[in-house]
Every structure is written in structure tokens, then in C-alpha cells.
Amino acid sequence: MDFREKQAIYLQIADYVCEKILLGQWPPGERIPSVRDLGIELEVNPNTVVRTYDFLQQKSIIFNKRGIGYFAADDANNRITAYRREQFLETELPVFFRTMYLLNIDLKEIEQRYDDFVKAEFN
Known part of the structure; x- marks a missing residue:
């Protein structure tokens, strides 16, 4: 690892x-x-x-x-989801949003890339 x-x-x-x-x-x-x-x-x-x-x-x-x-x-599963969701929303998402803003990345582009990622990784 x-x-x-x-x-x-x-x-x-x-x-x-x-x-x-x-x-x-x-x-x-x-x-x-x-x-x-x-x-x-x-x-x-x-x-x-x-x-x-x-x-x-x-x-x-x-x-x-x-x-x-x-x-x-x-x-x-429920406990992990709650813990990681809280962790993500409080620490990682603000950094992500700041980067999106600074690089002028549109939410539609993120949505498309997210859909492509899910299809490639989890299907």
C-alpha cells in the first residue's frame, strides 16, 4: 500500500x-x-x-x-458511510470546490466525468 x-x-x-x-x-x-x-x-x-x-x-x-x-x-456499512460522508463533506469537498473555482471547471463537466468514472470502476 x-x-x-x-x-x-x-x-x-x-x-x-x-x-x-x-x-x-x-x-x-x-x-x-x-x-x-x-x-x-x-x-x-x-x-x-x-x-x-x-x-x-x-x-x-x-x-x-x-x-x-x-x-x-x-x-x-451504515457507520462507515456516515463517518466517511462527514469527513468528506467537512474536509475534502471545500478543497475540491476551491480548485474547481480557481480552474473554472463547470459542474456539468464534473458530472460527466463522475458518470464515466462510475461506469469504468464499478460496472
Whole structure:
């Protein structure tokens, strides 16, 4: 995984876990990779994954069954959507709008490119 410099690694891993859940690759109610396994997969220190999992537990997106492992919560999709939506609307969208304004990009162009993106990536 390629990490960005402007965001803490544990938050980037949290986004990765949330994306896996939203895409159905780690379904709600199902076990997710262990701290050690995810650390190996992403080539990060297991302590960073522990911090990620603690963060996601605080958001009630995942939970720990002691001795068994971590699981995606049954309502994980709703919780992730609410959390990421709020994060996007408060932090990313204002930057996006500013860039659109500065570059004189029309909403119609954005809409067309969005439709093309969805067709290419999710169909």
C-alpha cells in the first residue's frame, strides 16, 4: 500500500479497512484479518494496525471477540458511510470546490466525468 504523507498511516489503514467492508470483500459479521496478518499484508508495524483497529472499534465499525479475532460490525456499512460522508463533506469537498473555482471547471463537466468514472470502476 502506498501511503500519503499528509495523513496518519493508521487513518489511511482505517480507510483501507472501511473500503474492504463497503465493497463486500470483508462482509459485516465476518472475521477480518488479524493484526499480524494485516500488518504483513500492508508492510506496517503491527502496533500501527492495533491503533487502526482501536480507532475503528471506537467508531463501532469493528469489534473484537476475545481469543477469536476482529469482526466487521453488522451495521458497519451504515457507520462507515456516515463517518466517511462527514469527513468528506467537512474536509475534502471545500478543497475540491476551491480548485474547481480557481480552474473554472463547470459542474456539468464534473458530472460527466463522475458518470464515466462510475461506469469504468464499478460496472
